[in-house]
Amino acid sequence: MKISKLFDEVVEFFDLKKREQKKELKKLKELRSELKEKRKKLTKQLKHASKSERKKILTKLRAIDNLRGKAKEIIKKLS
Amino acid sequence: MVKALIFLGLAYVLLRFDDVQTIIAGIAVFIVGMIFMEDGFKHFTGGTFQKILEKWTDRVPKAIFTGFLTTAIVQSSSLMSLIAISFLSAELIGLAQGIGIIFGANIGTTATAWIVSTFGVKIKISHYALPMLVFGVIFRFMKSKNYQGIGNILLGLGFIFLGIGYMKDGFEDLKQGIDLAQFHIDGFLGVVVYIFVGMVATVIIQSSSATMAIIIVALSNNQIAYIDAIALAIGANIGTTITAILGSLTSGPNGKRLALAHLIFNLITALFAIVLIYQLKDVVDYLSPIVGIADNDYSMKLSLFHTIFNVMGVLIVSPFINLLVKFLETKFVSDKEQTKGKPKYLKEDVAETSLSATTAIKKESEHLYENSLEIITHGLSLHRTDIFSDKDIDEVVKSSTTPIDIDIEDTYQKTVKNLYGDIIRYSTLVAENLNRKDAKYIYSLKIVNRGMVRAIKDIEKVQRNFNLYIKHENEYIRNEYNNLRKKIVYLLRELKKISEMKNPTEAILAVETLKEELRDIDTIENGRIDQLIRENKIDTKMATSLINDSVYIYNVANRLLEFAETVWANNEILREYDEDLETKESAVHEN
Numbered sequence: 001m002k003i004s005k006l007f008d009e010v011v012e013f014f015d016l017k018k019r020e021q022k023k024e025l026k027k028l029k030e031l032r033s034e035l036k037e038k039r040k041k042l043t044k045q046l047k048h049a050s051k052s053e054r055k056k057i058l059t060k061l062r063a064i065d066n067l068r069g070k071a072k073e074i075i076k077k078l079s
Numbered sequence: 080m081v082k083a084l085i086f087l088g089l090a091y092v093l094l095r096f097d098d099v100q101t102i103i104a105g106i107a108v109f110i111v112g113m114i115f116m117e118d119g120f121k122h123f124t125g126g127t128f129q130k131i132l133e134k135w136t137d138r139v140p141k142a143i144f145t146g147f148l149t150t151a152i153v154q155s156s157s158l159m160s161l162i163a164i165s166f167l168s169a170e171l172i173g174l175a176q177g178i179g180i181i182f183g184a185n186i187g188t189t190a191t192a193w194i195v196s197t198f199g200v201k202i203k204i205s206h207y208a209l210p211m212l213v214f215g216v217i218f219r220f221m222k223s224k225n226y227q228g229i230g231n232i233l234l235g236l237g238f239i240f241l242g243i244g245y246m247k248d249g250f251e252d253l254k255q256g257i258d259l260a261q262f263h264i265d266g267f268l269g270v271v272v273y274i275f276v277g278m279v280a281t282v283i284i285q286s287s288s289a290t291m292a293i294i295i296v297a298l299s300n301n302q303i304a305y306i307d308a309i310a311l312a313i314g315a316n317i318g319t320t321i322t323a324i325l326g327s328l329t330s331g332p333n334g335k336r337l338a339l340a341h342l343i344f345n346l347i348t349a350l351f352a353i354v355l356i357y358q359l360k361d362v363v364d365y366l367s368p369i370v371g372i373a374d375n376d377y378s379m380k381l382s383l384f385h386t387i388f389n390v391m392g393v394l395i396v397s398p399f400i401n402l403l404v405k406f407l408e409t410k411f412v413s414d415k416e417q418t419k420g421k422p423k424y425l426k427e428d429v430a431e432t433s434l435s436a437t438t439a440i441k442k443e444s445e446h447l448y449e450n451s452l453e454i455i456t457h458g459l460s461l462h463r464t465d466i467f468s469d470k471d472i473d474e475v476v477k478s479s480t481t482p483i484d485i486d487i488e489d490t491y492q493k494t495v496k497n498l499y500g501d502i503i504r505y506s507t508l509v510a511e512n513l514n515r516k517d518a519k520y521i522y523s524l525k526i527v528n529r530g531m532v533r534a535i536k537d538i539e540k541v542q543r544n545f546n547l548y549i550k551h552e553n554e555y556i557r558n559e560y561n562n563l564r565k566k567i568v569y570l571l572r573e574l575k576k577i578s579e580m581k582n583p584t585e586a587i588l589a590v591e592t593l594k595e596e597l598r599d600i601d602t603i604e605n606g607r608i609d610q611l612i613r614e615n616k617i618d619t620k621m622a623t624s625l626i627n628d629s630v631y632i633y634n635v636a637n638r639l640l641e642f643a644e645t646v647w648a649n650n651e652i653l654r655e656y657d658e659d660l661e662t663k664e665s666a667v668h669e670n
Binding site: 062070 | 591652
């Protein structure tokens with residue numbers, strides 16, 4: 001075995017990148033579910049909201065969708 | 080001249096006496112090992128180690144424990160002092176916690192004595208040194224900084240073991256020719272003399288751990304008496320603070336405060352140890368059989384004494400930490416009350432660790448934001464006291480129609496430009512100490528800081544029109560300009576809330592919502608401009624001014640938002656994979 005290959009294997013052995021990615025995936029999933037909960041609450045509020053409140057809630061819902069979309073894309077990339 | 084004579088004398092001794100040569104070479108190799116270990120831990124631990132330190136030092140007892148544990152692992156109290164100073168300067172921890180780390184580190188250094196007395200003198204430790212050196216070199220040649228760090232740690236351990244081995248051989252050979260134990264002085268005078276010797280030796284060697292190693296090796300070879308070894312250990316503890324004091328002469332107030340705290344602690348501990356030396360010796364004799372140390376195992380007994388003596392110091396001085404903090408804070412006044420345009424956090428001692436350097440740059444960016452905000456708000460004839468008050472937004476804008484006399488370019492030169500330059504320069508200087516994530520974060524900080532500078536330039540361009548139109552007789556143009564100001568007041572209020580948010584998801588969501596809300600600042604996008612022109616409510620000159628200025632304000636708002644997103648609502652994972660950011664980063668490099 002070439003010494004450079006041995007090095008690569010040693011590097012692979014100690015490589016923490018995959019573990020780090022797993023952690024990141026977990027965090028992203030948590031973020032998505034946290035946002036999902038918020039979305040649920042806001043949708044409920046929407047039913048009884050006044051016109052001006054409706055506008056605010058809709059903006060917040062759009063923002064949640066944007067963030068969830070971003071997180072989803074990254075999850076796809078990582079998994 | 081004096082130095083040359085010392086070197087010549089040392090060279091003569093080294094060449095003339097083989098045994099002494101081996102001992103001194105052992106000390107040298109041991110110190111090289113400590114340097115490698117320190118450097119290795121700096122590289123290898125990167126962010127993790129510092130994060131642990133940051134999290135586990137929020138209260139003094141925790142800080143003491145963490146200081147003890149990390150020093151016992153890293154085997155370098157000077158590295159811990161450097162980290163404590165850098166954390167303190169970056170305001171990651173308070174002075175009381177910093178002192179706690181130093182106290183804990185003092186107990187942590189006693190681990191060296193245990194290692195030397197258990198492994199060093201009982202087994203042929205140099206046997207393990209050479210394989211460690213070989214693997215250390217292999218790791219050292221790897222590309223990753225982490226592996227290079229592991230390499231340095233292995234090299235450090237290897238050299239430390241080799242150094243101990245040399246010292247041991249040297250003392251064994253020396254024993255054949257000369258018995259150092261014959262210089263023993265009876266009584267309290269002997270104690271004082273040996274304390275002084277230990278102190279001087281440590282000042283010369285610049286490492287109390289190395290001095291302790293010599294003392295233990297010499298003691299295990301019966302070259303010195305047990306009581307003299309105890310006195311030498313006390314002296315080593317005093318000597319190490321002199322090294323720290325010398326090192327702090329060039330550092331900032333935080334470095335000086337910690338160094339003085341260290342000196343006070345060690346002097347008080349030494350004083351108690353000198354007065355109670357015989358009683359402490361009896362305590363060691365009493366405890367030794369309980370912890371399984373043989374009656375004639377003096378090197379282990381010395382290690383036990385060293386630990387008891389340092390723990391005793393912590394127990395005696397810890398209750399007075401708050402008093403010590405008060406004294407040190409008045410003794411060395413912080414240089415925070417500087418002029419506005421000068422950096423508050425970018426100090427040399429902060430550059431020691433990736434975390435403290437990044438925190439310092441982040442805090443300095445907040446400082447730059449504050450200074451920029453003054454220009455931006457005054458440029459729009461708004462006062463920050465009104466903006467951040469409980470007043471209704473309409474009322475704030477309505478009551479602020481007197482143009483504020485501010486020379487934007489001049490104020491920018493005085494309060495922002497140099498600060499911005501310092502942040503860029505400092506970011507470049509600390510780049511080599513940063514781990515990958517922090518390096519990436521600092522790039523984004525650079526981008527948002529540049530954004531603040533551009534926001535100021537945008538405000539400069541709109542200042543004249545705002546001064547003119549916010550009290551113009553044409554109510555339509557007046558309302559449009561005041562609406563833009565309302566948006567800025569609203570935005571700044573929201574950003575302040577975001578800066579105070581504890582839940583990161585809330586902060587990210589608030590920023591994202593603001594992004595959505597601010598889309599209608601641009602008057603072309605929101606269609607209002609067409610209506611105003613069509614209905615002849617404003618003339619063409621007003622219309623073009625409004626179109627241009629609304630874009631400028633839209634850009635300013637976006638830059639403020641980007642700043643908030645990076646500094647207060649930073650999700651490192653979203654950022655890590657943000658393609659827009661990558662494009663922006665490459666643009667910074669191209670510039």
